[in-house]
Amino acid sequence: MSRPAFVRRACCAAAACWLGIAATAGPATVSVENETRPTACAEEDNVSMVLRGRGIARFxxxxxxxxxxxxxxxDSTAPDFSGCNFDGASHPTDPSHAFEPRRVVLHEGKDWLIVGITLPTFWRPHRVPVKVGARTEDDIHLLQVFARKPGAKPREALVLYPADGYWRLKPLPPARFGDGVYGSSVLMGPVETDGRPVVNIASIEVRTNPLAFVLRFAAGGRADVKVAEISEARTALDVWLRPPTRSERPFAVLRSMYVAADNADVAEVSWRATPSSPPQRRDLPSVARLEAAQLRFGRSVPSRHNTSAPDIRFSGFETDSGPRPKETLR
Structure with missing residues (x-):
């Protein structure tokens, strides 16, 4: 159940104060374009839902x-390569760059365990400095965030790939689903195309109290990403873009997989045209372009692939109608 408007406004104002951002903003809508292409492969990201909007400062x-x-x-979570032209190795069209594999614990606290993974190969050569506390690493391909609860094992809820800007997030799964499963991925920031949509990140700083990521982009500007909630109901990120967006470049892309309604990580789009409009819903293939104040990418028919993978919702789009945010996160 969504929170009352006055609670949402209070939370937004509190988060804005935490980031040093003047809490002067107005609600906004964004355009969404469907750039999905057909595939028979359930292990290929063929879905691209591209978000654009002028002056977007927060979502x-x-x-x-x-x-x-x-x-x-x-809960069907096993890979399915039956319709693919590869069998679990790298995608045949991807470059392959070699690295020395390793795993390093970057932070271990009461609430969070943060782990960095260097993979033996990755499709991009980019090295992005990742700072956690006083420590900086420049060869991390995968940042993992585990939520910690007393008496329970840490459970992963969020990952970020620094070298191409892909985020994956999931709520904590019910106990009967074990570790749960990811589905769709999200790009946030100045999206570019390099064989596929990417966000080129120049550096990442991870703050652990409260948990937040400061991303500085190679194209200029930054994003402050605060982890607002990790629970069995949701994993939520509040994102501030500095400076606000320009309409000609996407500021976010949802990447996912669709083969059929019952074999997909996302099969339909639900949206509200304005914050107070009634919800609408369409099957993914029937969506070309729409304007929305809120979007939910999900499934209403249980999928035989990644059955428990989460829906992804974008909401709270706001424009910056006040002065430039204060630079308190450095």
Whole structure:
């Protein structure tokens, strides 16, 4: 259930104060373009839902439990390469750059465990400095965030790939689903194309109290990403873009997979044209372009692939109608 408007406004104002941002903003809508291409491969990101909007300074991204969660009897999480021209190795069109593999614990606290992974190969050669506390590493391909609870093992809820800017997030799964499973990915920032959509990040700073990421982009500007919630209901990120967006370049892209309605990580789009409009819904293939104040990418038919993978919702789009944000996160 969504929170009342006055609670949302209070939370936004508090978060803006935490980031040193003047809390002067107005609600906004964004355009969404469907650049999905057909595929028979359930392990290929063929879905691209591209978000554009002029002057967007803030928005929220959430991973939510699928609406059919209670109806899941078997959670199908195994890879399915039956319709693919590769079998679990790198995609045949990807470059391959070699690295010395390693795993390093970057932070271990009461609430969070943050781990950095260097993969033996990655499709991009980019090295992005990642700072956590006093420590900086420049060869991390995968940042993992685990939520910690007393008496329970840490559970992963969020990952970020510094070298291409892909985020994946999921709510904490019910106990019967073990570690749960990711589905769609999200790009946030100045999106470019390099064989596929990417965000080129120049550096990342991770703050642990409260948990937040400061991303500085190679194209200029930055994003402050605060982890607002990690729970069994949702994993939520509040995002501030500095400077606000320009309409000609996407500021976010949802990347996912669609083969059929029952074999997809996202199969439909739900949206509100304005914050007070009634919700609308269409099957993914029937969407070309739309204007929305809120978007949810999900499934209402249980999928035989990544059955428990979350829906992804974008909301809270706001324009910056006040002075330039104060630079308090450095």
């Amino acid at each position: 929220r991204v959430e991973a939510l439990q699928p609406t059919y969660l209670e109806r899941i009897r078997v």
